[in-house]
Amino acid sequence: MVVAKELNVEVVAADRKVWSGSASIVIARTPDGEVGVMAGHEPVLAVLVTGPVTVRTADGGAVVAAVSGGFLSVSEDRVAVLAEQAVLAEEVDAVGVEAEIAQLQGADDEAARQWAEARLGVASHR
Incomplete structure (x- = not known):
């Protein structure tokens, strides 16, 4: 199996797609603490707690969003942040x-x- 160097990431709120793109890492908060997801991460479905989600984009930038509730889903090179509410920092x-x-x-x-x-x-x- 070839490990992808980038993740395909979507941050989605109940009412809209907040952000999507390529990333090197996604950092989110769960009830057990922060979790960082990089390419090649094992599949995960985790509950999110209210707080920040940081996406380090493939071009070296950063996207920061606040999320309230929801789930983090990781499967192969895809990461979905599915939140009840989400808003980008800007x-x-x-x-x-x-x-x-x-x-x-x-x-x-x-x-x-x-x-x-x-x-x-x-x-x-x-």
Whole structure:
């Protein structure tokens, strides 16, 4: 079996395709910690937790997205990040998210707070 040097990656939210392209590595968070996937990785299906997903593109760049929930699927040279919600770093309105976090202060919605913090966290990667 020939090991591919690049991965074919798709980052998909429930409502849209967020990003797709070639990559050298994908790093995502699972309940057990971060997982890094490179070409030749064994097949995996993992649950994602709210947080960043970093894709090192084949041309040496980086794509950073915030995801909320979903799965990471690895099969041969294909990686699919299938998230309930996903947004690229350059799509995040940091000021708007900071206001959202302020409104969530004292609220009992932990999932909404984590999603807002994940988006704010990736905003610096523009």
